[in-house]
Amino acid sequence: MPSIRELHKQLVRKERSAVEITTEALARIEALEPKLHSFLHITAEAAIAQAEQVDAKIAAGEQIGLLAGVPIAIKDNLCTTGIPTTCGSRILENFVPPYDSTVTRKLKEAGAVMVGKTNLDEFAMGSSTENSGYGRTCNPWDLERVPGGSSGGSAAAVAGRQCPIALGSDTGGSIRQPASLCGVVGMKPTYGLVSRFGLVAYASSLDQIGPFARSVEDAAILLEAIAGHDPNDSTSLKVEIPNYANLLRPNFRPKSRLRIGIIKETFGSGLETVVEEAVKKAIEVLQELGAEIQVISCPRFDYGLPAYYIIAPSEASANLARYDAVKYGIRAEAADNLLDMYKNTRAQGFGTEVKRRIMLGTYALSAGYYDAYYLKAQKVRTLIKQDFDAAFEKVDILVSPTSPSTAFKAGDKTDDPLTMYLSDLMTIPVNLAGLPALSIPCGFDENGLPIGMQLIGKVLREDILFQVAHAYEQSTEWHLQAPNLLTS
Amino acid sequence: MPATATSTTYEAVIGLETHCQLNTKTKIFSPVSTEFGAPPNTNISPICLGYPGVLPVLNEKVLESAVKTGLALNCQIAPYSKFDRKQYFYPDLPKNYQISQYDLPIAEQGWLDIELVDPVTKEATRKKIGITRLHMEEDAGKLVHAGSDRLSGSTHSLVDFNRAGVPLLEIVSEPDIRTGAEAAEYGQELRRIVRYLGISDGNMQEGSLRCDVNISIRPVGQKEFGTKIEIKNMNSFSAIQKAIDYEIERQTKALEAGEPLYQETRLWEEGSQRTISMRKKEGSSDYRYFPEPDLPPIEVSKEQLEQWRSELPELPAAKRDRYETDLGLSPYDVRVLTDDHQMTAYFESAIATGADAKQIANWLMGDILGYLNSEKLNISDIALTPATLAELLQLIDAGTISGKIAKDILPELLTTPVDSVAKLVESKGMTQISDMSAIEVMIDELIAANPDKVEQFRAGKTKIQGFFMGQIMKQTSGRADPKLTNQLLVNKLKG
Numbered sequence: 010m011p012s013i014r015e016l017h018k019q020l021v022r023k024e025r026s027a028v029e030i031t032t033e034a035l036a037r038i039e040a041l042e043p044k045l046h047s048f049l050h051i052t053a054e055a056a057i058a059q060a061e062q063v064d065a066k067i068a069a070g071e072q073i074g075l076l077a078g079v080p081i082a083i084k085d086n087l088c089t090t091g092i093p094t095t096c097g098s099r100i101l102e103n104f105v106p107p108y109d110s111t112v113t114r115k116l117k118e119a120g121a122v123m124v125g126k127t128n129l130d131e132f133a134m135g136s137s138t139e140n141s142g143y144g145r146t147c148n149p150w151d152l153e154r155v156p157g158g159s160s161g162g163s164a165a166a167v168a169g170r171q172c173p174i175a176l177g178s179d180t181g182g183s184i185r186q187p188a189s190l191c192g193v194v195g196m197k198p199t200y201g202l203v204s205r206f207g208l209v210a211y212a213s214s215l216d217q218i219g220p221f222a223r224s225v226e227d228a229a230i231l232l233e234a235i236a237g238h239d240p241n242d243s244t245s246l247k248v249e250i251p252n253y254a255n256l257l258r259p260n261f262r263p264k265s266r267l268r269i270g271i272i273k274e275t276f277g278s279g280l281e282t283v284v285e286e287a288v289k290k291a292i293e294v295l296q297e298l299g300a301e302i303q304v305i306s307c308p309r310f311d312y313g314l315p316a317y318y319i320i321a322p323s324e325a326s327a328n329l330a331r332y333d334a335v336k337y338g339i340r341a342e343a344a345d346n347l348l349d350m351y352k353n354t355r356a357q358g359f360g361t362e363v364k365r366r367i368m369l370g371t372y373a374l375s376a377g378y379y380d381a382y383y384l385k386a387q388k389v390r391t392l393i394k395q396d397f398d399a400a401f402e403k404v405d406i407l408v409s410p411t412s413p414s415t416a417f418k419a420g421d422k423t424d425d426p427l428t429m430y431l432s433d434l435m436t437i438p439v440n441l442a443g444l445p446a447l448s449i450p451c452g453f454d455e456n457g458l459p460i461g462m463q464l465i466g467k468v469l470r471e472d473i474l475f476q477v478a479h480a481y482e483q484s485t486e487w488h489l490q491a492p493n494l495l496t497s
Numbered sequence: 498m499p500a501t502a503t504s505t506t507y508e509a510v511i512g513l514e515t516h517c518q519l520n521t522k523t524k525i526f527s528p529v530s531t532e533f534g535a536p537p538n539t540n541i542s543p544i545c546l547g548y549p550g551v552l553p554v555l556n557e558k559v560l561e562s563a564v565k566t567g568l569a570l571n572c573q574i575a576p577y578s579k580f581d582r583k584q585y586f587y588p589d590l591p592k593n594y595q596i597s598q599y600d601l602p603i604a605e606q607g608w609l610d611i612e613l614v615d616p617v618t619k620e621a622t623r624k625k626i627g628i629t630r631l632h633m634e635e636d637a638g639k640l641v642h643a644g645s646d647r648l649s650g651s652t653h654s655l656v657d658f659n660r661a662g663v664p665l666l667e668i669v670s671e672p673d674i675r676t677g678a679e680a681a682e683y684g685q686e687l688r689r690i691v692r693y694l695g696i697s698d699g700n701m702q703e704g705s706l707r708c709d710v711n712i713s714i715r716p717v718g719q720k721e722f723g724t725k726i727e728i729k730n731m732n733s734f735s736a737i738q739k740a741i742d743y744e745i746e747r748q749t750k751a752l753e754a755g756e757p758l759y760q761e762t763r764l765w766e767e768g769s770q771r772t773i774s775m776r777k778k779e780g781s782s783d784y785r786y787f788p789e790p791d792l793p794p795i796e797v798s799k800e801q802l803e804q805w806r807s808e809l810p811e812l813p814a815a816k817r818d819r820y821e822t823d824l825g826l827s828p829y830d831v832r833v834l835t836d837d838h839q840m841t842a843y844f845e846s847a848i849a850t851g852a853d854a855k856q857i858a859n860w861l862m863g864d865i866l867g868y869l870n871s872e873k874l875n876i877s878d879i880a881l882t883p884a885t886l887a888e889l890l891q892l893i894d895a896g897t898i899s900g901k902i903a904k905d906i907l908p909e910l911l912t913t914p915v916d917s918v919a920k921l922v923e924s925k926g927m928t929q930i931s932d933m934s935a936i937e938v939m940i941d942e943l944i945a946a947n948p949d950k951v952e953q954f955r956a957g958k959t960k961i962q963g964f965f966m967g968q969i970m971k972q973t974s975g976r977a978d979p980k981l982t983n984q985l986l987v988n989k990l991k992g
Contacts (some may be wrong), residue, residue, distance in 0.1 A: 088550045101549065108543055110550060209549040214790035242552050243792050324790055327582050330593035331547045335656065351586060374584075374785040383787060 010034075010170045013079055013227045020067060020078050027060035027067070027078030031122050034080035038124060038171045041494060046146050047156075047166040049085045050093050051125040056080070059122045066120070075230050075254075077120025082166040082175035085126035086133055087218070088207040089113050096209050097131040097141040097159075100332045100339055100358025110207020111242070112176060112218050112235040119234050124172050127162025131360045132329065133183055133211040135159050136432040139423055140362045147419075148191060149492040150458050154416040157187030157432070160221070164191040167221045168459075169494055174231050175221040180211050181317050182411075182436025184219045185448035189411035189461025192450045192490065194228045194478070195221050197436075199469050200443035201246035203232075204239030210328040212321035213244075215440040224488055225449065225479040229253035232471065251472050257479040260298060267477065269295055270305035270404035272465075275435050281414045287452030287460040288410045291481065295408070298480050305404060307396040312389045313438030318430060319373050319386035320441070325363075326370030332358065365426065394442045401467050406477060409435050411448040411461035435463060445471045449478045450487040459487070507714045507752065509745045510722055511674035512629075515687055517666045517697050518636065518705035519562050525635045525664035526553030526596065533703055537641075537657035545662045547591030552791050555580075559664040560603070562696040563633045564797060564805050566666055567604025569690050569812055570628045577796055578603045580633075580789040585782070588656050589638040597667075598632035599786040603795065605630045609690070610814045611682045614832050621828035626683050627671030636663040666697075672711070672722070677741035681734040684708050685836075689813040692838045701732050708737055714748045723748075724758040728772055731765045740765040740772055747772070816841065824854040830862055843876045847883035856890050864907055880914045881907075888918045901975050902927050931978040933985065939969055939977075940989050954990045962986060 011019070019025045035053050042048060063078040083089065086096045088106035095101045113123065130140035138146040138161025146161040148154040149169035156165040160177025164187035167175050177184040179197035188195025196219045203218045210216060220231035233253050239245045271292060276285060296302050334340035334354040341353030359367070373382035400407060412432055422429040439446045444465055451462040466474040482488050524531055527544035544551045567574050581599035607628035614621045638661040644652030668687065674680045688699035688706055699706045708731060713723035728744060731737045744763070751758055763772040811819075813835055820831040834844050840861070847857045865886075869876060889910065892898045897919065906922065915921050922928055930936065943965055944951055954961045965986050969977050 086550075094549070096549070104549065106543070106548065106550070108548075108551075205550075206552050207550040210791075212790075241554060243554050244552075244790075323787060327584055327592075327594050327785075327787070330584060330586065331549070331591065333586065333588070333593055335588045336546050336591060337548065347588065371785065374787050376783040376785075379785075379787075 027063040031060040047162040048125040080172040086209040097129040099142040111204035130159035133159040157190035159183040180215045182433035188448040190416040192459025196447035199445045204242040206241040212324040229475045259483045267300045268404040269300045272409045274310040275409035283454040291451035316386040316389035317437045322366040322370035407465040411463040415458035512672040512711045513670045514709045515668045516707040519664040524662035540659040570607040572604035572607030579794040584785045597634035602630045602632035619829040629669040677738035681738040727762045850887040852887035
């Protein structure tokens with residue numbers, strides 16, 4: 010499947026119509042869904058209608074944007090007018106929002122063609138997409154394995170070439186980790202760069218929406234389309250959005266030498282050797298491209314995980330209180346009174362992991378525990394930020410593995426939440442600090458499973474991340490590999 | 498009044514928690530109308546209903562109203578403040594948390610002066626009531642219980658979310674209040690302030706001003722507080738006063754009888770004029786407050802604060818001072834004139850024409866207020882403009898009409914707009930007769946016609962002078978200049 014620029018060329022040269030491109034994507038989705046289950050809803054009719062509009066524009070000789078006519082998959086925790094938005098939860102199985110999230114509205118206006126809503130861990134809580142209320146998504150490289158999570162559906166859809174690009178959300182690694190496990194590019198932007206309006210909240214102070222793509226350039230084009238200030242989101246930043254894709258060069262030639270720091274703490278125990286070797290080789294490539302490499306210590310990095318598992322569940326326990334059967338969503342049958350209606354609905358509607366995090370958060374915020382847990386976690390968050398600040402005085406970007414391991418087998422970690430949580434060890438501190446980071450393919454393990462490298466940037470320096478990732482990508486061929494799905 | 502025998506041994510310690518609904522056009526976190534009385538669930542949006550993925554955006558007008566009220570209550574305005582989530586499950590609370598302010602409210606540590614006027618002596622005493630804090634929050638929706646008019650016995654409940662997200666200020670007083678009368682006056686002063694500021698209509702019946710009372714009693718001289726009891730459900734200031742007086746008596750009796758008091762919430766029942774127990778408190782509720790991550794902290798710049806301070810109107814207490822000191826009005830008159838901001842505006846606009854403040858006050862407090870009360874009208878409902886009232890007084894002053902004539906035409910002026918009172922009395926032939934010779938002719942005729950009465954006067958029965966005066970007024974339809982007539986009459990009668 011071609012890149013965004015290639016599709017755009019085909020459209021404006023009238024070599025292919027948007028309807029043809031869309032039909033092809035829908036056919037590929039239909040063919041692969043029995044294997045992958047990337048999607049919760051396929052919006053074929055609306056997609057064709059949108060594609061027809063793009064074709065009409067082209068026929069009328071109107072200018073079209075880069076994303077016009079490009080098929081895109083949307084994580085099912087982004088609200089879409091008139092289209093079910095379940096968050097992978099049974100509690101919202103009948104929920105159809107009467108409004109669009111800001112990002113899907115922007116994409117619609119840009120002419121992008123939404124082909125469907127992708128699977129996820131329920132309410133974006135998980136690292137394997139096994140916590141979905143609607144069945145797991147499979148990793149296109151090995152169907153026995155998980156695609157990562159929580160945006161596993163979006164990652165699998167892009168890796169499986171069901172569509173060229175997708176949107177996910179990242180609270181502790183939910184874009185980068187599945188991107189790594191599925192061998193695609195995934196980016197979590199600076200907190201506040203992309204409006205959260207219409208993103209069903211998991212942990213409001215950490216959630217960010219970001220792109221999945223097969224190339225850095227496609228990810229850059231998609232981010233530019235969804236970023237920017239939104240008066241409907243008070244945490245959205247008032248900043249100018251650079252033309253990221255136009256800044257990309259096959260090599261980076263900054264005015265001064267690019268300084269890259271290896272985060273010492275991410276190369277410790279628990280890291281699979283094959284991942285360590287692949288990332289170290291990738292760093293050598295960056296060095297060859299002209300970067301100055303140094304090892305940097307972020308001493309509080311490892312405290313990110315425990316702090317996250319206080320802060321995120323605390324916010325989630327409040328964010329998920331609204332699912333009470335009063336206004337929307339399912340309502341359990343046969344409740345005699347209000348309390349039973351709440352209890353039965355939430356007991357039936359929420360899955361195990363969601364209930365676990367609601368309990369964790371409720372506990373952490375309770376009188377008598379607040380200072381010891383929530384407040385302390387916030388202090389740790391500040392310290393982690395300070396570590397990053399100190400590191401960024403010495404270097405321009407930081408590098409680490411995205412995930413300590415490649416894709417694991419479905420069911421391997423479902424009985425052990427703590428082991429599952431460790432999947433996000435490297436990505437979580439980035440969310441706590443509100444920084445931008447992306448994951449880019451940098452190799453394969455002995456089973457042919459993709460490995461990802463994480464690049465972390467300074468606040469609002471997505472441009473540098475894209476430039477470095479692009480230069481790396483152009484000098485390697487990892488991103489050109491595709492899973493052999495149709496014959497397997 | 499509570500039992501006098503015990504009121505010397507016990508004192509009440511009272512604090513008020515007031516919720517004041519702001520009159521902003523739109524809700525605190527969503528661009529949705531706040532109009533009162535709309536059909537259920539018509540002033541709503543996905544934001545008001547806490548739909549998945551929606552986000553709050555603070556209405557800047559709410560912050561301005563909160564800061565101005567904070568300044569009016571002599572509070573410290575926090576340079577750095579934030580919103581928090583107060584969590585509890587209830588069907589009228591769409592998100593099952595309320596966006597409120599917890600440990601960093603927008604305003605703290607203020608006070609307001611209340612002035613109590615003795616109904617008999619009309620003397621005023623003043624008292625300072627501390628303000629603990631003031632914060633912004635969103636209102637909840639409303640449950641309508643069906644199948645019964647109370648929760649108990651109802652078969653199901655309906656939710657109306659029109660009110661969900663209407664902006665509120667919560668204002669908490671220090672426990673400085675001691676009597677029902679003080680509490681009622683505190684509430685009224687608060688209402689005057691928010692009305693003067695123009696930030697709320699302060700209507701208790703519609704619930705835009707709601708007061709909860711915390712009350713305990715203790716022996717005079719004791720430092721520790723007694724058992725705290727909360728009273729709710731009072732929708733007038735007199736209900737607040739009566740509920741407190743009732744509670745003081747009830748609690749005093751209980752203590753004297755050696756019965757224990759429980760920490761509880763009680764409801765004022767207007768029908769039976771008593772409080773009833775609603776629920777006993779089992780420890781304090783845990784609302785699991787934490788900072789609202791969807792809203793950035795609030796920082797009020799010095800420039801902004803000074804701007805808002807400069808926009809504050811003259812507040813009730815300052816106005817009362819000015820009326821008493823500069824205009825020489827009595828505390829009672831001042832209170833009536835400043836109680837209602839429309840009355841105040843009327844008064845000020847009348848004296849702005851140069852009319853005498855005392856005279857204007859007398860007319861307003863007398864015939865005009867009497868008319869308003871009997872017709873159940875507001876000052877804004879009458880046709881008589883402040884300028885017309887001033888003109889009327891000026892015509893009396895100039896001797897063009899008598900005070901009596903002025904009173905006679907007042908009812909017409911109250912209901913019919915006129916351009917000029919002078920022209921009106923002219924056209925009606927009501928101008929005063931100040932022509933000395935014309936009056937002398939009338940007096941001479943009367944004296945000639947009533948020689949017996951003249952005799953009586955000259956024999957010392959001077960009261961008979963009233964007869965002559967009445968006759969002249971009768972003949973002139975009250976238009977004869979009373980002062981002049983009187984003077985001439987005395988001279989003629991004495992011979």
